Amino acid sequence: MALQEVIANDNVNELYSLIERDGNLLDHGSKGPFPNTPLHDAADKGQTKVAMEIATLKPSFTRKLNRGGHSPMHLALQKKHYHTARALMTLNPKLIRVRGRGGITPLHFVAREKGDNQENLELLELLAEFLSACKSSIEDLTNQCETAVHVAVRTGNTEAFKVLFEWLKQVHLIEVLDWKDQDGDTVLHIAKSKKQLEIVKLLDQYMDVNAKNFRGETALKIFQVNPSGGPDVAGSFRCEGSRERCYTPTLSLSQFSEREPTDSEKFTNSFSVQDKSNREIIIVVSTLIAGVTYQAALTPPGGYWQDSSSNSTANSSGIALGKPHEAGDIILSGSSLFIYTLSNSWAFSPRLPPSRPPLFN
Structure with missing residues:
Protein backbone atom coordinates (compact mmCIF):
# COMPACT_ATOMS: atom_id res chain seq x y z
CA MET A 1 0.00 0.00 0.00
CA LEU A 251 -1.75 61.37 22.38
CA SER A 252 1.80 60.77 21.29
CA LEU A 253 3.78 58.18 23.25
CA SER A 254 5.74 60.88 25.08
CA GLN A 255 2.56 62.80 25.95
CA PHE A 256 0.86 59.67 27.14
CA SER A 257 3.82 58.72 29.33
CA GLU A 258 3.88 62.17 30.95
CA ARG A 259 0.16 62.63 31.58
CA GLU A 260 -1.41 62.03 35.00
CA PRO A 261 -3.45 58.78 35.11
CA THR A 262 -7.19 59.25 35.50
CA ASP A 263 -9.03 58.04 38.61
CA SER A 264 -10.45 55.16 36.58
CA GLU A 265 -6.97 54.14 35.42
CA LYS A 266 -5.64 54.31 38.97
CA PHE A 267 -8.46 52.04 40.13
CA THR A 268 -7.81 49.60 37.27
CA ASN A 269 -4.08 49.57 37.94
CA SER A 270 -4.69 48.68 41.58
CA PHE A 271 -6.47 45.46 40.69
CA SER A 272 -4.99 44.28 37.41
CA VAL A 273 -1.64 43.20 36.01
CA GLN A 274 -2.12 43.09 32.26
CA ASP A 275 1.31 42.45 30.85
CA LYS A 276 2.55 38.86 30.78
CA SER A 277 6.16 39.85 31.46
CA ASN A 278 5.05 41.87 34.50
CA ARG A 279 3.14 38.89 35.85
CA GLU A 280 6.20 36.67 35.42
CA ILE A 281 8.40 39.20 37.25
CA ILE A 282 5.88 39.44 40.08
CA ILE A 283 5.82 35.66 40.44
CA VAL A 284 9.62 35.50 40.66
CA VAL A 285 9.90 38.38 43.14
CA SER A 286 7.01 37.07 45.24
CA THR A 287 8.67 33.66 45.43
CA LEU A 288 11.93 35.22 46.61
CA ILE A 289 10.17 37.34 49.22
CA ALA A 290 8.20 34.36 50.50
CA GLY A 291 11.36 32.26 50.72
CA VAL A 292 13.33 34.90 52.61
CA THR A 293 10.40 35.62 54.93
CA TYR A 294 9.89 31.94 55.70
CA GLN A 295 13.61 31.51 56.41
CA ALA A 296 13.56 34.56 58.67
CA ALA A 297 10.70 33.04 60.66
CA LEU A 298 12.77 29.88 61.20
CA THR A 299 15.92 31.76 62.23
CA PRO A 300 14.94 34.89 64.23
CA PRO A 301 17.64 37.31 65.48
CA GLY A 302 19.45 35.84 68.47
CA GLY A 303 18.22 32.33 67.70
CA TYR A 304 16.80 29.97 70.33
CA TRP A 305 17.83 29.04 73.86
CA GLN A 306 19.99 25.95 73.87
CA ASP A 307 19.22 25.04 77.49
CA SER A 308 16.67 25.68 80.22
CA SER A 309 17.12 28.17 83.05
CA SER A 310 15.07 29.14 86.06
CA ASN A 311 17.01 32.39 86.55
CA SER A 312 17.26 35.58 84.50
CA THR A 313 20.36 35.70 82.33
CA ALA A 314 22.55 38.37 80.80
CA ASN A 315 24.88 38.52 77.82
CA SER A 316 28.61 39.22 77.89
CA SER A 317 27.95 42.96 78.19
CA GLY A 318 25.79 42.50 81.25
CA ILE A 319 22.55 43.28 79.45
CA ALA A 320 19.61 41.22 80.68
CA LEU A 321 18.41 38.84 78.02
CA GLY A 322 15.09 37.81 79.49
CA LYS A 323 13.10 35.86 82.01
CA PRO A 324 13.60 32.25 82.96
CA HIS A 325 13.27 30.10 79.88
CA GLU A 326 13.10 26.63 78.45
CA ALA A 327 15.40 25.09 75.82
CA GLY A 328 14.05 25.86 72.33
CA ASP A 329 12.38 29.16 73.29
CA ILE A 330 13.09 32.24 71.11
CA ILE A 331 15.69 34.46 72.77
CA LEU A 332 14.09 37.63 71.36
CA SER A 333 11.16 38.68 73.56
CA GLY A 334 8.80 41.48 74.51
CA SER A 335 8.12 44.37 72.16
CA SER A 336 11.12 43.47 69.99
CA LEU A 337 9.63 40.04 69.26
CA PHE A 338 6.24 41.60 68.53
CA ILE A 339 7.67 44.12 66.05
CA TYR A 340 9.81 41.48 64.35
CA THR A 341 6.88 39.06 63.97
CA LEU A 342 4.56 41.78 62.68
CA SER A 343 7.11 42.98 60.08
CA ASN A 344 7.86 39.45 58.95
CA SER A 345 4.15 38.62 58.57
CA TRP A 346 3.54 41.85 56.64
CA ALA A 347 5.84 40.56 53.88
CA PHE A 348 3.25 37.87 53.10
CA SER A 349 0.38 40.33 52.61
CA PRO A 350 -0.75 40.57 48.92
CA ARG A 351 0.33 43.75 47.14
CA LEU A 352 0.43 44.38 43.40
CA PRO A 353 2.93 46.83 41.95
CA PRO A 354 1.49 49.46 39.62
CA SER A 355 1.15 48.26 36.05
CA ARG A 356 1.20 50.22 32.81
CA PRO A 357 -2.05 52.21 32.58
CA PRO A 358 -4.41 50.98 29.84
CA LEU A 359 -4.66 53.09 26.71
CA PHE A 360 -8.46 53.11 26.99
CA ASN A 361 -10.90 52.89 29.88
Whole structure:
Protein backbone atom coordinates (compact mmCIF):
# COMPACT_ATOMS: atom_id res chain seq x y z
CA MET A 1 0.00 0.00 0.00
CA ALA A 2 1.40 3.40 -1.00
CA LEU A 3 1.57 6.42 1.29
CA GLN A 4 -1.17 8.19 -0.63
CA GLU A 5 -3.53 5.28 -0.02
CA VAL A 6 -2.68 5.29 3.68
CA ILE A 7 -3.52 8.99 3.85
CA ALA A 8 -6.74 8.51 1.86
CA ASN A 9 -7.81 5.75 4.27
CA ASP A 10 -6.64 7.66 7.37
CA ASN A 11 -4.97 4.43 8.47
CA VAL A 12 -2.41 5.02 11.20
CA ASN A 13 -1.42 1.34 11.51
CA GLU A 14 -0.58 1.10 7.83
CA LEU A 15 1.38 4.33 8.08
CA TYR A 16 3.70 2.78 10.64
CA SER A 17 3.93 -0.42 8.62
CA LEU A 18 5.27 1.63 5.70
CA ILE A 19 7.67 3.49 7.98
CA GLU A 20 9.04 0.18 9.30
CA ARG A 21 9.93 -0.77 5.72
CA ASP A 22 11.26 2.68 4.82
CA GLY A 23 12.50 4.92 7.59
CA ASN A 24 12.79 7.88 5.19
CA LEU A 25 9.24 7.49 3.90
CA LEU A 26 7.97 10.86 5.09
CA ASP A 27 11.01 12.70 3.76
CA HIS A 28 10.51 11.64 0.15
CA GLY A 29 9.43 14.71 -1.79
CA SER A 30 9.54 16.83 1.36
CA LYS A 31 12.83 18.56 0.65
CA GLY A 32 13.32 21.97 -0.91
CA PRO A 33 12.10 25.41 0.13
CA PHE A 34 8.40 24.89 -0.67
CA PRO A 35 7.59 21.20 -0.34
CA ASN A 36 4.19 19.58 -0.42
CA THR A 37 4.74 17.24 2.49
CA PRO A 38 2.61 14.22 3.45
CA LEU A 39 1.20 16.42 6.21
CA HIS A 40 -0.03 18.89 3.60
CA ASP A 41 -1.77 16.03 1.79
CA ALA A 42 -3.37 14.70 4.98
CA ALA A 43 -4.56 18.16 6.07
CA ASP A 44 -5.90 18.91 2.59
CA LYS A 45 -7.99 15.73 2.71
CA GLY A 46 -9.07 16.23 6.32
CA GLN A 47 -7.53 12.97 7.48
CA THR A 48 -6.99 14.02 11.06
CA LYS A 49 -5.61 10.79 12.53
CA VAL A 50 -2.82 10.40 9.99
CA ALA A 51 -2.20 14.16 10.00
CA MET A 52 -1.62 14.17 13.76
CA GLU A 53 0.72 11.17 13.57
CA ILE A 54 2.79 12.79 10.84
CA ALA A 55 2.83 16.12 12.69
CA THR A 56 4.07 14.32 15.80
CA LEU A 57 6.79 12.48 13.89
CA LYS A 58 7.77 15.50 11.80
CA PRO A 59 6.97 18.71 13.72
CA SER A 60 8.87 20.79 11.15
CA PHE A 61 6.23 19.94 8.53
CA THR A 62 3.57 21.88 10.44
CA ARG A 63 5.16 25.24 9.63
CA LYS A 64 6.30 24.59 6.05
CA LEU A 65 4.63 26.42 3.17
CA ASN A 66 4.00 24.64 -0.11
CA ARG A 67 4.34 26.28 -3.52
CA GLY A 68 0.91 27.82 -3.10
CA GLY A 69 2.11 29.57 0.06
CA HIS A 70 -0.01 27.45 2.39
CA SER A 71 0.81 25.57 5.57
CA PRO A 72 -1.05 22.37 6.48
CA MET A 73 -3.38 24.34 8.76
CA HIS A 74 -4.15 26.80 5.97
CA LEU A 75 -5.10 23.90 3.69
CA ALA A 76 -7.31 22.33 6.35
CA LEU A 77 -9.16 25.63 6.81
CA GLN A 78 -9.53 26.23 3.07
CA LYS A 79 -11.13 22.81 2.62
CA LYS A 80 -13.33 23.38 5.68
CA HIS A 81 -11.73 20.55 7.64
CA TYR A 82 -12.08 22.50 10.85
CA HIS A 83 -11.63 19.43 13.05
CA THR A 84 -8.18 18.91 11.50
CA ALA A 85 -7.22 22.55 12.00
CA ARG A 86 -8.37 22.34 15.61
CA ALA A 87 -6.34 19.17 16.17
CA LEU A 88 -3.19 20.81 14.80
CA MET A 89 -3.80 23.79 17.08
CA THR A 90 -3.86 21.54 20.15
CA LEU A 91 -0.54 20.07 19.04
CA ASN A 92 1.09 23.50 18.78
CA PRO A 93 -0.94 26.72 19.39
CA LYS A 94 1.77 28.79 17.69
CA LEU A 95 0.69 27.33 14.34
CA ILE A 96 -2.09 29.94 14.51
CA ARG A 97 0.63 32.54 13.82
CA VAL A 98 2.16 30.94 10.72
CA ARG A 99 2.06 33.53 7.93
CA GLY A 100 1.16 32.12 4.57
CA ARG A 101 0.37 33.66 1.22
CA GLY A 102 -0.20 37.40 1.58
CA GLY A 103 0.90 37.20 5.19
CA ILE A 104 -2.44 35.61 6.05
CA THR A 105 -2.39 33.59 9.26
CA PRO A 106 -5.03 31.04 10.27
CA LEU A 107 -6.45 33.72 12.59
CA HIS A 108 -6.84 36.14 9.67
CA PHE A 109 -8.47 33.38 7.67
CA VAL A 110 -11.20 32.55 10.18
CA ALA A 111 -11.77 36.28 10.81
CA ARG A 112 -12.74 36.82 7.17
CA GLU A 113 -14.60 33.57 6.37
CA LYS A 114 -18.38 33.33 6.44
CA GLY A 115 -20.68 30.41 5.68
CA ASP A 116 -24.21 29.20 6.23
CA ASN A 117 -25.66 29.26 9.74
CA GLN A 118 -24.04 26.07 11.03
CA GLU A 119 -20.69 26.66 9.35
CA ASN A 120 -20.63 30.25 10.53
CA LEU A 121 -21.17 29.14 14.13
CA GLU A 122 -18.27 26.72 13.80
CA LEU A 123 -16.02 29.42 12.36
CA LEU A 124 -16.88 31.81 15.20
CA GLU A 125 -16.18 29.08 17.74
CA LEU A 126 -12.86 28.35 16.07
CA LEU A 127 -12.01 32.06 16.07
CA ALA A 128 -12.64 32.22 19.81
CA GLU A 129 -10.54 29.10 20.36
CA PHE A 130 -7.66 30.53 18.33
CA LEU A 131 -7.68 33.73 20.38
CA SER A 132 -7.81 31.81 23.64
CA ALA A 133 -5.05 29.38 22.63
CA CYS A 134 -2.65 32.03 21.32
CA LYS A 135 -3.27 35.55 22.63
CA SER A 136 -0.28 37.02 20.78
CA SER A 137 -1.77 36.03 17.41
CA ILE A 138 -3.82 39.24 17.47
CA GLU A 139 -0.56 41.14 16.86
CA ASP A 140 0.15 39.42 13.54
CA LEU A 141 -0.22 41.52 10.40
CA THR A 142 -0.86 40.62 6.80
CA ASN A 143 1.34 41.99 4.04
CA GLN A 144 -1.06 44.97 3.99
CA CYS A 145 -0.38 45.55 7.70
CA GLU A 146 -3.87 44.38 8.63
CA THR A 147 -4.78 42.80 11.93
CA ALA A 148 -7.53 40.18 12.17
CA VAL A 149 -9.85 43.02 13.19
CA HIS A 150 -9.06 44.92 9.98
CA VAL A 151 -9.76 41.79 7.99
CA ALA A 152 -13.10 41.14 9.68
CA VAL A 153 -14.29 44.72 9.11
CA ARG A 154 -13.01 44.95 5.53
CA THR A 155 -14.79 41.72 4.55
CA GLY A 156 -17.98 42.76 6.33
CA ASN A 157 -17.82 39.86 8.76
CA THR A 158 -19.74 41.57 11.54
CA GLU A 159 -20.15 38.48 13.72
CA ALA A 160 -16.40 37.77 13.65
CA PHE A 161 -15.74 41.41 14.50
CA LYS A 162 -18.00 41.14 17.55
CA VAL A 163 -16.05 38.12 18.79
CA LEU A 164 -12.75 39.96 18.32
CA PHE A 165 -14.10 43.18 19.84
CA GLU A 166 -15.41 41.51 23.01
CA TRP A 167 -12.21 39.51 23.40
CA LEU A 168 -10.04 42.63 23.08
CA LYS A 169 -12.04 44.26 25.87
CA GLN A 170 -11.74 41.22 28.11
CA VAL A 171 -7.95 40.93 27.75
CA HIS A 172 -7.35 44.71 27.94
CA LEU A 173 -5.99 45.03 24.39
CA ILE A 174 -8.55 47.50 23.09
CA GLU A 175 -5.69 49.67 21.77
CA VAL A 176 -5.32 47.21 18.89
CA LEU A 177 -8.37 48.91 17.36
CA ASP A 178 -6.20 51.99 16.78
CA TRP A 179 -3.59 50.11 14.75
CA LYS A 180 -3.32 51.29 11.17
CA ASP A 181 -2.95 49.32 7.96
CA GLN A 182 -0.63 50.24 5.07
CA ASP A 183 -2.96 53.12 4.11
CA GLY A 184 -3.10 54.42 7.67
CA ASP A 185 -6.69 53.26 8.10
CA THR A 186 -7.97 52.11 11.46
CA VAL A 187 -10.95 49.78 11.68
CA LEU A 188 -13.15 52.85 12.21
CA HIS A 189 -12.01 54.38 8.90
CA ILE A 190 -12.85 51.12 7.15
CA ALA A 191 -16.21 50.70 8.88
CA LYS A 192 -17.25 54.22 7.93
CA SER A 193 -16.13 53.92 4.32
CA LYS A 194 -18.05 50.65 3.96
CA LYS A 195 -21.09 51.99 5.84
CA GLN A 196 -21.00 49.22 8.43
CA LEU A 197 -23.24 51.03 10.91
CA GLU A 198 -23.45 48.25 13.49
CA ILE A 199 -19.68 48.18 13.81
CA VAL A 200 -19.48 51.99 13.89
CA LYS A 201 -21.86 52.08 16.86
CA LEU A 202 -19.73 49.56 18.76
CA LEU A 203 -16.54 51.49 18.06
CA ASP A 204 -17.98 54.90 18.92
CA GLN A 205 -17.05 54.77 22.62
CA TYR A 206 -13.58 53.32 22.08
CA MET A 207 -11.97 55.15 19.17
CA ASP A 208 -10.88 58.62 18.13
CA VAL A 209 -12.88 59.91 15.15
CA ASN A 210 -10.24 62.59 14.57
CA ALA A 211 -7.36 60.17 13.96
CA LYS A 212 -6.08 60.61 10.40
CA ASN A 213 -5.08 58.00 7.87
CA PHE A 214 -2.19 58.53 5.45
CA ARG A 215 -4.51 60.44 3.09
CA GLY A 216 -5.23 62.96 5.83
CA GLU A 217 -8.80 61.72 6.27
CA THR A 218 -10.48 61.24 9.63
CA ALA A 219 -13.44 58.95 10.28
CA LEU A 220 -15.47 62.11 10.92
CA LYS A 221 -14.51 63.50 7.50
CA ILE A 222 -15.39 60.21 5.82
CA PHE A 223 -18.80 60.39 7.47
CA GLN A 224 -19.35 63.99 6.38
CA VAL A 225 -18.38 63.28 2.76
CA ASN A 226 -20.34 60.03 2.56
CA PRO A 227 -23.05 60.16 5.25
CA SER A 228 -25.08 57.08 6.08
CA GLY A 229 -27.36 55.90 8.83
CA GLY A 230 -29.93 57.65 10.93
CA PRO A 231 -29.67 60.49 13.41
CA ASP A 232 -28.37 58.20 16.14
CA VAL A 233 -25.27 57.39 14.11
CA ALA A 234 -24.83 60.97 12.94
CA GLY A 235 -25.16 62.29 16.49
CA SER A 236 -22.24 60.23 17.71
CA PHE A 237 -19.97 62.02 15.23
CA ARG A 238 -20.99 65.59 16.11
CA CYS A 239 -20.09 67.89 18.98
CA GLU A 240 -23.10 69.99 19.94
CA GLY A 241 -22.10 72.35 22.71
CA SER A 242 -21.52 70.72 26.06
CA ARG A 243 -24.12 68.00 25.45
CA GLU A 244 -21.95 65.90 23.14
CA ARG A 245 -18.60 64.33 23.83
CA CYS A 246 -15.79 65.63 21.60
CA TYR A 247 -12.89 63.31 20.95
CA THR A 248 -9.40 64.71 21.36
CA PRO A 249 -6.53 63.77 19.06
CA THR A 250 -4.59 60.65 19.95
CA LEU A 251 -1.75 61.37 22.38
CA SER A 252 1.80 60.77 21.29
CA LEU A 253 3.78 58.18 23.25
CA SER A 254 5.74 60.88 25.08
CA GLN A 255 2.56 62.80 25.95
CA PHE A 256 0.86 59.67 27.14
CA SER A 257 3.82 58.72 29.33
CA GLU A 258 3.88 62.17 30.95
CA ARG A 259 0.16 62.63 31.58
CA GLU A 260 -1.41 62.03 35.00
CA PRO A 261 -3.45 58.78 35.11
CA THR A 262 -7.19 59.25 35.50
CA ASP A 263 -9.03 58.04 38.61
CA SER A 264 -10.45 55.16 36.58
CA GLU A 265 -6.97 54.14 35.42
CA LYS A 266 -5.64 54.31 38.97
CA PHE A 267 -8.46 52.04 40.13
CA THR A 268 -7.81 49.60 37.27
CA ASN A 269 -4.08 49.57 37.94
CA SER A 270 -4.69 48.68 41.58
CA PHE A 271 -6.47 45.46 40.69
CA SER A 272 -4.99 44.28 37.41
CA VAL A 273 -1.64 43.20 36.01
CA GLN A 274 -2.12 43.09 32.26
CA ASP A 275 1.31 42.45 30.85
CA LYS A 276 2.55 38.86 30.78
CA SER A 277 6.16 39.85 31.46
CA ASN A 278 5.05 41.87 34.50
CA ARG A 279 3.14 38.89 35.85
CA GLU A 280 6.20 36.67 35.42
CA ILE A 281 8.40 39.20 37.25
CA ILE A 282 5.88 39.44 40.08
CA ILE A 283 5.82 35.66 40.44
CA VAL A 284 9.62 35.50 40.66
CA VAL A 285 9.90 38.38 43.14
CA SER A 286 7.01 37.07 45.24
CA THR A 287 8.67 33.66 45.43
CA LEU A 288 11.93 35.22 46.61
CA ILE A 289 10.17 37.34 49.22
CA ALA A 290 8.20 34.36 50.50
CA GLY A 291 11.36 32.26 50.72
CA VAL A 292 13.33 34.90 52.61
CA THR A 293 10.40 35.62 54.93
CA TYR A 294 9.89 31.94 55.70
CA GLN A 295 13.61 31.51 56.41
CA ALA A 296 13.56 34.56 58.67
CA ALA A 297 10.70 33.04 60.66
CA LEU A 298 12.77 29.88 61.20
CA THR A 299 15.92 31.76 62.23
CA PRO A 300 14.94 34.89 64.23
CA PRO A 301 17.64 37.31 65.48
CA GLY A 302 19.45 35.84 68.47
CA GLY A 303 18.22 32.33 67.70
CA TYR A 304 16.80 29.97 70.33
CA TRP A 305 17.83 29.04 73.86
CA GLN A 306 19.99 25.95 73.87
CA ASP A 307 19.22 25.04 77.49
CA SER A 308 16.67 25.68 80.22
CA SER A 309 17.12 28.17 83.05
CA SER A 310 15.07 29.14 86.06
CA ASN A 311 17.01 32.39 86.55
CA SER A 312 17.26 35.58 84.50
CA THR A 313 20.36 35.70 82.33
CA ALA A 314 22.55 38.37 80.80
CA ASN A 315 24.88 38.52 77.82
CA SER A 316 28.61 39.22 77.89
CA SER A 317 27.95 42.96 78.19
CA GLY A 318 25.79 42.50 81.25
CA ILE A 319 22.55 43.28 79.45
CA ALA A 320 19.61 41.22 80.68
CA LEU A 321 18.41 38.84 78.02
CA GLY A 322 15.09 37.81 79.49
CA LYS A 323 13.10 35.86 82.01
CA PRO A 324 13.60 32.25 82.96
CA HIS A 325 13.27 30.10 79.88
CA GLU A 326 13.10 26.63 78.45
CA ALA A 327 15.40 25.09 75.82
CA GLY A 328 14.05 25.86 72.33
CA ASP A 329 12.38 29.16 73.29
CA ILE A 330 13.09 32.24 71.11
CA ILE A 331 15.69 34.46 72.77
CA LEU A 332 14.09 37.63 71.36
CA SER A 333 11.16 38.68 73.56
CA GLY A 334 8.80 41.48 74.51
CA SER A 335 8.12 44.37 72.16
CA SER A 336 11.12 43.47 69.99
CA LEU A 337 9.63 40.04 69.26
CA PHE A 338 6.24 41.60 68.53
CA ILE A 339 7.67 44.12 66.05
CA TYR A 340 9.81 41.48 64.35
CA THR A 341 6.88 39.06 63.97
CA LEU A 342 4.56 41.78 62.68
CA SER A 343 7.11 42.98 60.08
CA ASN A 344 7.86 39.45 58.95
CA SER A 345 4.15 38.62 58.57
CA TRP A 346 3.54 41.85 56.64
CA ALA A 347 5.84 40.56 53.88
CA PHE A 348 3.25 37.87 53.10
CA SER A 349 0.38 40.33 52.61
CA PRO A 350 -0.75 40.57 48.92
CA ARG A 351 0.33 43.75 47.14
CA LEU A 352 0.43 44.38 43.40
CA PRO A 353 2.93 46.83 41.95
CA PRO A 354 1.49 49.46 39.62
CA SER A 355 1.15 48.26 36.05
CA ARG A 356 1.20 50.22 32.81
CA PRO A 357 -2.05 52.21 32.58
CA PRO A 358 -4.41 50.98 29.84
CA LEU A 359 -4.66 53.09 26.71
CA PHE A 360 -8.46 53.11 26.99
CA ASN A 361 -10.90 52.89 29.88
